[in-house]
Amino acid sequence: MRTVRLIARLDIKAPNLIKGIHLEGLRVIGDPNVYARRYYEQGADELIYMDIVASLYERNSLTDIVEKATRNVFIPLTVGGGVRSVEDARKLLASGADKVGLNTAAVRRPALISEIAQRFGSQAVVLSIEAKRSGPVHWEAYTDNGREHTGLDVVTWAKRATELGAGEILLTSVDQEGTRKGFDVALVRAVTDVVSIPVIASGGMGKIDHLMEVIRDGHADAVAMADVLHYNRTTLDAIRREVLAFDAPVRRVA
Amino acid sequence: MTQKSVVVVDYGMGNVLSVCRAFQNQGANVALTGQAGEIAGAERLILPGVGAFGDCMKALEQRGLVEPILEFLRSERPFLGICVGMQILMDAGDEFGGYPGLGLFPGRVVQIASQSADGATRKIPHIGWTPIAPPESATDHRWAGTMFEGTPRQTPFYFVHSFTAAPLNATDVLASAYYAGAHVTAAIGRDNITGVQFHPEKSGPAGLALIERFLSL
Numbered sequence: 001m002r003t004v005r006l007i008a009r010l011d012i013k014a015p016n017l018i019k020g021i022h023l024e025g026l027r028v029i030g031d032p033n034v035y036a037r038r039y040y041e042q043g044a045d046e047l048i049y050m051d052i053v054a055s056l057y058e059r060n061s062l063t064d065i066v067e068k069a070t071r072n073v074f075i076p077l078t079v080g081g082g083v084r085s086v087e088d089a090r091k092l093l094a095s096g097a098d099k100v101g102l103n104t105a106a107v108r109r110p111a112l113i114s115e116i117a118q119r120f121g122s123q124a125v126v127l128s129i130e131a132k133r134s135g136p137v138h139w140e141a142y143t144d145n146g147r148e149h150t151g152l153d154v155v156t157w158a159k160r161a162t163e164l165g166a167g168e169i170l171l172t173s174v175d176q177e178g179t180r181k182g183f184d185v186a187l188v189r190a191v192t193d194v195v196s197i198p199v200i201a202s203g204g205m206g207k208i209d210h211l212m213e214v215i216r217d218g219h220a221d222a223v224a225m226a227d228v229l230h231y232n233r234t235t236l237d238a239i240r241r242e243v244l245a246f247d248a249p250v251r252r253v254a
Numbered sequence: 255m256t257q258k259s260v261v262v263v264d265y266g267m268g269n270v271l272s273v274c275r276a277f278q279n280q281g282a283n284v285a286l287t288g289q290a291g292e293i294a295g296a297e298r299l300i301l302p303g304v305g306a307f308g309d310c311m312k313a314l315e316q317r318g319l320v321e322p323i324l325e326f327l328r329s330e331r332p333f334l335g336i337c338v339g340m341q342i343l344m345d346a347g348d349e350f351g352g353y354p355g356l357g358l359f360p361g362r363v364v365q366i367a368s369q370s371a372d373g374a375t376r377k378i379p380h381i382g383w384t385p386i387a388p389p390e391s392a393t394d395h396r397w398a399g400t401m402f403e404g405t406p407r408q409t410p411f412y413f414v415h416s417f418t419a420a421p422l423n424a425t426d427v428l429a430s431a432y433y434a435g436a437h438v439t440a441a442i443g444r445d446n447i448t449g450v451q452f453h454p455e456k457s458g459p460a461g462l463a464l465i466e467r468f469l470s471l
Contacts (some may be wrong), residue, residue, distance in 0.1 A: 002434055003382045003410070040458070045383055045412075070275045076412060076456045096271045098414075098456065121305040123379050123414045167379055196368065198381050221377065251383040251410045 014061035021178030054082025117165030176204030188218030303338030307347030340449025
C-alpha cells in the first residue's frame with residue numbers, strides 16, 4: 001500500500017511567508033519559521049519552501065530560512081525558487097534542504113535536471129510545474145508564478161523530466177491555487193497516469209472532500225497544502241485524523 | 255551525566271547538517287569531520303550517505319577514510335550508518351554496474367523492482383513514511399538492547415531510496431518494511447554496528463527518540 005504524504009507548502013517572499021490566489025496578489029502571513037515549526041508539531045510529513053520571487057529577481061534568499069528550520073524541524077524539506085545551477089542546488093542542500101525544486105531554469109535548459117540528479121541523486125530533484133488549463137484535457141506549463149508561457153504541454157514535460165532524472169513532480173494548478181475550490185483532479189490524474197515517479201498535487205485544497213478526491217481519483221502520491229493551514233481554518237493533525245477515518249492511506253501519527 | 259559525543263563522517267555526501275542538528279537536538283556534542291584520527295577514535299560514529307553506492311565508496315576511498323572507519327568498527331563502540339551509509343556496510347552494491355562495499359554484512363544491495371508480482375507499476379524511488387517492524391523470522395526480543403528497544407512495532411519512518419540491502423544472513427536484519435508489496439530492509443545490526451535505510455534525522459519525534467536511544471547505547 002502506498003502512503004500519501006501530507007505536505008505543508010510555504011511560499012516565501014523573503015523574509016516572509018506569503019500567500020496569494022492563482023499565485024498572485026500576495027499577502028504577508030508571517031515568519032516562515034514559526035509556521036514551519038507549527039506544521040512540524042502538527043505532524044506534517046514534509047515541508048516545501050518556494051521562493052516565489054527568486055526567479056524574477058534572479059537571486060536566492062532561502063538559504064537562511066532553511067538553515068534556521070533545520071534547528072527545530074526534523075522532517076524532509078524541499079526548497080525551490082531561483083535554482084539556476086548545480087552550484088545553487090549544492091548551496092541549498094548544504095543549508096539543510098533534502099531536495100531542490102526546479103522550474104524556470106529547467107524549462108530554459110532541461111539538462112539542468114540531469115546535471116543535478118547526477119550530482120546529488122534523483123531523489124534530490126523535484127520538478128515544479130505550474131499548470132494552467134488550455135483545453136478540456138490539456139494543460140500548459142508556466143513559469144514565474146503562472147505569468148510566463150512556456151509552450152510546453154504539461155504531460156509531455158512531466159514525462160520528459162522523468163526521463164531526464166527528476167525524482168518527483170510538484171504539480172501546481174494555477175487555476176485552482178488559492179481558491180479553496182478543490183484540486184484539478186483531471187490534471188493530477190493525467191500526470192500520475194504517465195510518470196513513474198511520485199507526484200505532489202498542489203493548489204485548491206479547501207476541505208477534506210478535495211483531499212479524498214485527489215488521492216482516490218487523481219492518484220496523488222502526496223498533497224501540498226497552504227492556504228487551508230496558514231489561515232488556521234484547520235490543522236494538519238485534524239486533517240490526518242479525518243482522512244484516516246475515511247481509510248485514506250496516510251501515515252498514522254502516534 | 256556527561257554529554258554524549260558523536261562524530262559525523264564528513265565526506266561530501268548527504269545532508270550532514272540535518273544529521274548534526276538532530277543529534278544536537280538530543281543533547282549530543284557533535285563533531286563533523288573528515289579527519290581519519292578523529293573518526294577512528296570517536297566515542298560514537300555516524301556515517302551518513304546520500305546518492306549512489308559507488309560514489310559514496312569512492313568518496314571514502316579518495317579521502318582515505320575506509321581504514322579509519324573499519325578501525326572504529328572493530329572498537330565495539332556504537333556505530334550508526336544512515337541510508338547509503340548503511341548500504342555500504344554490505345559486500346557490494348549493484349548500482350551503476352556494481353561496486354564493492356565495506357563487507358561487514360554478507361549480501362548485496364539490489365534495486366527495488368519497479369513492478370510488483372501482479373504486474374502493477376511500483377514507483378521508484380520509494381519516498382515516504384513507511385512502518386517498520388522486526389523481521390517475521392525474528393523473535394519478539396530482536397530489538398532488545400538495540401537502538402530500537404522501546405520503539406512500537408509499525409512505527410513509520412521516512413525513507414527515500416531506490417536500492418535495498420539483501421543480507422544473506424537473516425539474523426543480520428534488524429527491521430523490515432513493505433513498500434507497495436516489496437520487502438525492503440529497514441535496518442541491519444550486529445553487536446555495536448547498526449545501519450538504517452530510513453532517515454531518523456528526518457522522521458520527526460519517532461526518529462529523534464531513536465537517536466536518543468542510540469546515544470544511550
